[in-house]
Amino acid sequence: MSLTRQFVLTGGVIMLVAMLAAGLFIGEIASRTTIENTASSTALLMDSFVSPLAHALATEDILPPEEREELNELLSGDHFKQRFPYLEIWKEGGLVAYSTTENLIGRRFTPPDGLIVALGGEISAQYANLDAREHLDRGIDSKYLEIYVPVREHSSGRVIAVAEIHESTQQLEHELWWLRFKTWLAVAGATFIIMFGLFGIVYRGNQLILSQQRQLRGRMVEIEQAAQHNRILKERSQRASGRVAELMENYLRRIGADLHDGPAQLIGFAALSVEHVRRARTDAQREEELHALETVLSDALRDIRTTSKGLMLPEIEDLPLPAVVRQVVSNHELRTGTEVLVHCDDISHPLTHAINICVYRFLQESLNNAFRHAGGNGQRISCKLDDSVLSLVVEDDGGNGPAELASLDSGLGLVGLRDRVESLGGIFRINHRTDGGTRVEMSVVVADEEQND
Incomplete structure (x- = not known):
């Protein structure tokens, strides 16, 4: 009672x-x-x-x-x-x-x-x-x-x-x-x-207790839901971290294989060519061997630079989000000759370096896929910051891109991109529209101190 x-x-x-x-x-x-x-x-x-x-x-x-x-x-x-x-x-x-x-x-x-x-x-x-x-x-x-x-x-x-x-x-x-x-x-x-006076006091106290109990039950439900959500995010983050580590290991192996099969083989061949230069009997033969050696070393250097270019990111640590977006879009337009429409809020405060890298890789991978699979048709980006939640969307209108551009891959692919976003506690979604277009979306919570730095 x-x-x-x-x-x-x-x-x-x-x-x-x-x-x-x-x-x-x-x-x-x-x-x-x-x-x-x-x-x-x-x-x-x-x-x-x-x-x-x-x-x-x-x-x-x-x-x-x-x-x-x-x-x-x-x-x-x-x-x-x-x-x-x-x-x-x-x-x-x-x-x-x-x-x-x-x-x-x-x-x-x-x-x-x-x-x-x-x-x-x-x-x-x-x-x-x-x-x-x-x-x-x-x-x-x-x-x-x-x-x-x-x-x-x-x-x-x-x-x-x-x-x-x-x-x-x-x-x-x-x-x-x-x-x-x-x-x-x-x-x-x-x-x-006296009875009615005491009843009024008890009634008000009872209503206050009932109200506080309802609020406590609501808070308990919210806390339980938040705890469940945190457990899910923790499990997802752990799985994503494990997959990122595995992908990075595979990525390093592939880089090692590329270095072994490309520059290492060329440099090894160049080392053999040095002996040929040393054994040349005439100046013409020595000049010919040196020219061949120069060609091999140039090819090796080009392969090393190509591999390094894929590993390095431009300096984006202290850039605000719109500047990061513009840099990715500019590189993509120069590389592919296509146009990207950008609708981005004025987010002036810099984000953490981990979020900037995630945003850069997300835009880079999504635009590459839009160019590869949709030929750059209707490429557009939108980004906004709403109640400490950063949301980015990359869309295209569908179509078929040229097959030879399939090598324009950032290296990790969509699986690695999903793991990267989820490792930061964010959400990654891919939706294929009925008209053939694709919508790729990521959202991540940005701490207050990140917004107010």
């Missing part, structure tokens, strides 16, 4: 339990406080007219008849009697010194808990225990709030009696109901506000 769902489930349960506990606790405190405040108000009211009439209880066990009649008259009002239907004045030991129920006066009952507290000098309030004997004798079956008020002697302040007032709970229950309702409403509102 997502973090949001986990929070809704676990956090919802925790907040619900906390809300119930807080509601019950606060509601109980508020209800108890309301009851105590009601008891205090009632006690203050009753003490104002009970205390002056009960001072005789400091010496008497039962309230005298005169005070009893006066209390009866005070408590006989309908509104007062409706709110406070019963009143007892207790003495220590559970003796009833006065009661609105005449048959309870002078009798002893088990002291209620509130009476014991009030005899200690504190106001006490509790709901009536309808199973108490004094209530059973009167037949009380309604729920009342019993408020116990200490009655003190004016001179000494000691508790001489306790007044028990029975207050109707109808108005109190109505107040308590509204109080509990407001308490639960406040607790529930605060709980939901």
Whole structure:
């Protein structure tokens, strides 16, 4: 499950339990406080007219008849009697010194808990225990709030009696109901506000985590793809390097064979001719042998120069790409008498020497093949540098070139050219168009420092 769902489930349960506990606790405190405040108000009211009439209880066990009649008259009002239907004045030991129920006066009952507290000098309030004997004798079956008020002697302040007032709970229950309702409403509102606030924080955090996870997964996919691509390039580069080494070995063997079969044979023949010159008997014969020796040495020197010309490249290390392209095109046009169209971007920064050599050999081999197989028909070159990727394309429109020009080969051929490009981490492609033309393309990544040197 997502973090949001986990929070809704676990956090919802925790907040619900906390809300119930807080509601019950606060509601109980508020209800108890309301009851105590009601008891205090009632006690203050009753003490104002009970205390002056009960001072005789400091010496008497039962309230005298005169005070009893006066209390009866005070408590006989309908509104007062409706709110406070019963009143007892207790003495220590559970003796009833006065009661609105005449048959309870002078009798002893088990002291209620509130009476014991009030005899200690504190106001006490509790709901009536309808199973108490004094209530059973009167037949009380309604729920009342019993408020116990200490009655003190004016001179000494000691508790001489306790007044028990029975207050109707109808108005109190109505107040308590509204109080509990407001308490639960406040607790529930605060709980939901806290819950929604925390939910918003968790939701935003969860969305951020999900977004980062998606980005990480995307990055992992990109990294895996890049790693796979790098492995492919590495394998391709290793294969290309191996093939280049093999081709170079074959190339060196061919050069060695050309030197052995050409200049070496001629020089060997010239060495034999020196002996003929030495043995010549006449000046004419010696001149003839020297002329033959000169001819052989000239042929050997020509063969050596021809071989060296194929091995050497012009100085292109510090040239920008357009200059390298122009040099290859100029040499090709002079050698073949054909025309090459060039569309090359203005790439002013010099490239590495390895890339320059690769570009030179690529253009040289591709143009030679275009001349050999297409007769130089529609030769064109395009080059561009796009986002550190150098791309070169050589195209022709097809046709048949003269067969005698097949020897215009740079030496490595297309296989060696592909290996040279791939050894630099590049891509080499050959496409034969339906109209008979050919498109040869290479692309290689150029590092930033190579562009900014």
